[in-house]
Amino acid sequence: MLSRPTYTVLGSDPTNRKCRINCYAFQQDAIVTFQGWQYAAFCSPLPDVAEPLYVHLARRRLLEPPHDNPGGWEVLALTDYPQTVDDGHNTVQLGISPGDGTIHLSYDHHCDVLRYRYSCRDLALKPTEFAWISSHFTTTLDYLPGLPASHKPFHYVTYPRFCAADSDLLFTLRDGKAGLGNDHLYVYSSSSGRCSYLGQHLTGIQSNPYIHGLSYRSGRLHLTWVYRGFVHYDGWDDLADAKHKQQAGPNGAENNHDLCYAYSDGLGKTWKNGQGKEIASRDLGISTIDNNSEGIVVFRIPKRSGLTNQESQVVDLDGGVHVLNRSSLPVGSNNRSGVEAVHWRHYYKAPGDDGIWSEFLLRPVYGSTRGRLAVSKTGDVIIILPDAENGRVYIERATKSSGYTAHEEVWSGEGLRGEPLVDLPRLENDNVLSLMVLADTKSSNDIDPGTRNVVVLDFEL
Structure with missing residues (x-):
């Protein structure tokens, strides 16, 4: 069992809105450690005011692992951009470029123009030399450095993500609406301070791909995803249409299908399926992976089988690929109708092009809240599973x-909400599990429902 965690508060989580805006699975690195400092990004109001919300960025210096600096968070509010839209898609994403120490943020999107800002060089490389103030960041930009605002994918952005790759930083986004979009890939060069467009690497044919994440290890970029088939509805082709911005439907998770995998040893310039066969490259004359690409489907999971989108993936220290998702199919079934309750599934591909995929049944799913995967310093996989109905989180x-x-439960806690986020570098390097999650606070009476905070739980493994 894990020991009792250290608990620190980053800030308040808004409870006056219909939609949550913090702690979603598609926030790939909302909490991340870089060179002995930990950073976290979230949206929160200013003190004593409910609206609007602002992007907040926090940092703390970590002492010798596994012990951190209690209460040592510095929190910066970027008050030049108010966040007002009540939409659970409009989260903040965080990335750090290893080569030049720039900190990158992208935020407030659901089929909207790109919103992006980044810091001066060396802010994360030499943090003791910089005060934690907003003047070290650009204003909100509608473009990436080195690319024009007229670049078409910047006009219709959802689900941006960052992923460090050697000294540079990858950035991906979806354009198009739910069930009818494509994914685009960019790289920020730490040497030039500019971005390059690597292309539309995932194309949906009457569908859109929903990725579980980008994972880069030992020169290889790993990608897993599900497809969501598009359901036409009245007005779908109207440029002013906003029905697709609803939190559910008309193209919801019931239309998700198939678990897919591909990897790139060319930083997204070439792509291979799990058997090592090239499926997209300039030499092939095929610029993108689409639904018909050979060998990408590793588990055929039909629509309405409980499969969700953007749950979690992680690559272990040996290059094995792990995916967390869910379905109602019997374990080992292939394209059969669901016959049981929805359970979380741990999907695992052994390292190498001859590595086979396995499927392990986990606990039942209660609610739609998504879980998280991470890898410890010893190579074990940590699985964080929320019980949304009862406000609990389980760690296996x-x-x-x-x-x-072999899967075993090692901790559970109550009064916790949202989709837990993990500091992957800290767990892998220091064997400390930093879990960013929402926590209820108890009120002193039965009338006041209490509040909710964005918190970090630190477990020493």
């Missing part, structure tokens, strides 16, 4: 020594 461990077949 899949041991490397068992080939990830």
Whole structure:
């Protein structure tokens, strides 16, 4: 079992809105450690005011692992951009470029113009030399440095993500609406301070791909995703249409299908399927992966089987690929109708092009809240599963020594909400599990419902 965690508060989480805006699974690195400092990004109001919300960026210096600096968070509010739209898609994303120490943020999108800002060089490389103030960041931009605002994918952005790759920083986004969009890939060069467009690497044919994440390890970029088939509705082709911005429907998660995988050893310039066969490259004359690309489907999961979008993926220390998702299918079934309750599934691909995929059944799913995967310093896979109906979070461990077949519960806690986020570098390097999640606070009477905070739980493994 894990020991009792250290608990620190980053800021308040708004409770006056219909939609949550913090702690969603598609916030790939909302909390991340870089060179002994931990950074976290979230949206919060200013003190004593409910609206609007502002992007907040926090940092703290970590002492010798596994001990951190209690209460040592510095929190910066970027008050030049108010966030007003009540939409759970409009989260903030955080990335750090290893080569030049710039900190990058992208925020407030659901089929909207790009909103992006980044810091001066060396802010994360030499943090003790910089005060934690907003003047070290650009204003909100509608373009990436080195690319024009007229670049078409910047006009219709949803789900931006960052992923560090050697000394540079990858950035991806979806353009198009739910069920009818494509993914685009960019790289920020730490040497030039400019971005390059790597192309439309995922194309949806009457569908859109929903990625579980981007994972870069040892020169290889790993990508897993599900497709969501598009359902036509009245006005779908109207440029002013906003029905697709609803939190559910008309193209909801019931139309998700198939678990897919591809990887790139060319930083997105070439792509191969899990058997090592090239499926997209300039030499092939095929610029993108689409629904018909050979060998990308690793589990055929039909629509209305409980499969969700953007849950979680992680790559272990040996290059094995792990995916967390869910379905109602019997384990080992292939394209059969659902016959049981929806359970979380741990999907695992052994390292190498001959690595086979396995599927492990986990606990039942209660609600739509998504979980998270991470890898410890010893190579075990940590699985964080929320129980949305009861406000609990469960942590399980899949041991490397068992080939990830042995799963055991190691902790559970109550009064926790949202989709838990994990500081992957800190867990892998320091064996400390930093969990960013929402926590209820108890009121002193039965009339006041209490409040909710964005918190970090630190577990020493």
